[in-house]
Amino acid sequence: MGSLNGKTCIVTGGAGSLGVAAARLFLKEGAKVMLLDRREAELQQAAATLASADVAGMAVDVTDRASVEAALDAAVARFGKIDVLFSNAGNFGTVRPIAEYPEDVFDAVYAVHVKGAFLMCKLAAPRMNDGGSIIITSSVAGTRGDPGVYAYITAKHAQVGLMRCLAKELAGRRIRVNTIHPGPIANDFQQRVEDDLSEIIGRNATEFFDSQIPLGRHASPDEVAKSVVYLASDQSSFTTGAMLMVDGGMSA
Numbered sequence: 319m320g321s322l323n324g325k326t327c328i329v330t331g332g333a334g335s336l337g338v339a340a341a342r343l344f345l346k347e348g349a350k351v352m353l354l355d356r357r358e359a360e361l362q363q364a365a366a367t368l369a370s371a372d373v374a375g376m377a378v379d380v381t382d383r384a385s386v387e388a389a390l391d392a393a394v395a396r397f398g399k400i401d402v403l404f405s406n407a408g409n410f411g412t413v414r415p416i417a418e419y420p421e422d423v424f425d426a427v428y429a430v431h432v433k434g435a436f437l438m439c440k441l442a443a444p445r446m447n448d449g450g451s452i453i454i455t456s457s458v459a460g461t462r463g464d465p466g467v468y469a470y471i472t473a474k475h476a477q478v479g480l481m482r483c484l485a486k487e488l489a490g491r492r493i494r495v496n497t498i499h500p501g502p503i504a505n506d507f508q509q510r511v512e513d514d515l516s517e518i519i520g521r522n523a524t525e526f527f528d529s530q531i532p533l534g535r536h537a538s539p540d541e542v543a544k545s546v547v548y549l550a551s552d553q554s555s556f557t558t559g560a561m562l563m564v565d566g567g568m569s570a
């Protein structure tokens with residue numbers, strides 16, 4: 319019997335690298351999974367790749383209340399009340415000195431990470447079974463500052479505030495709420511960041527990051543997903559309000 323047997327799990331950013339990796343492990347552990355993402359074609363492709371009767375996908379913009387509500391209602395109708403919310407959708411923005419940082423980019427990054435995670439939690443909580451688990455994907459960027467990364471880093475810190483408030487509010491229902499903080503992951507999202515950063519810092523950003531990570535390399539999406547399964551399952555039954563670093567020691 320899997321550690322998530324029969325549990326209904328919602329995954330935002332469900333068409334993306336970490337979302338799909340987590341969904342694959344959720345399914346392996348016996349869960350039913352609703353993938354939510356705003357990229358419809360990639361979402362259908364992700365659901366097809368996972369190839370299971372226990373997975374479904376729905377196009378959602380996490381910044382839009384009506385679309386989130388419709389998706390959560392559809393998930394409950396299809397799979398039953400929610401046990402696990404993996405709030406994971408994300409965008410990066412850009413890297414610029416503060417005086418040049420574009421306000422519209424700042425707003426767009428905040429909308430997804432902060433308003434989006436807030437809406438997902440706000441609308442999922444009343445549809446959850448007691449004893450469930452919420453995991454929000456923050457980042458090592460939610461624990462440190464770096465020049466120029468204004469929107470992403472402040473948004474990733476803000477998610478910790480959301481997590482801490484929720485952990486206290488939902489403890490009475492035994493719903494645990496935690497953040498995960500991955501360091502650089504070997505995937506397209508991070509590659510795009512590193513391509514931009516390499517130009518700005520004038521050296522290979524991938525090598526630079528690896529030199530900052532005691533374990534000396536990027537994580538695989540699967541390695542991060544395993545920590546998500548841990549927080550989703552009863553294996554972490556006494557862990558709430560926690561920031562789980564999955565960063566190869568980068569923040570140590």
Ligand SMILES: NC(=O)c1ccc[n+]([C@@H]2O[C@H](COP(=O)([O-])OP(=O)(O)OC[C@H]3O[C@@H](n4cnc5c(N)ncnc54)[C@H](O)[C@@H]3O)[C@@H](O)[C@H]2O)c1
Binds near residue numbers: 500501
């Ligand atoms: N890749 C890394 O190195 C890394 C490191 C630390 C944290 N993270 C975080 O991990 C999470 C997953 O990122 P990933 O690496 O899988 O990248 P990804 O780009 O593969 O996945 C992110 C997904 O979020 C979706 N998304 C963006 N805005 C959305 C919206 N408004 N509504 C619904 N879906 C939306 C995208 O379409 C995409 O599929 C993000 O929150 C990211 O910030 C990534």
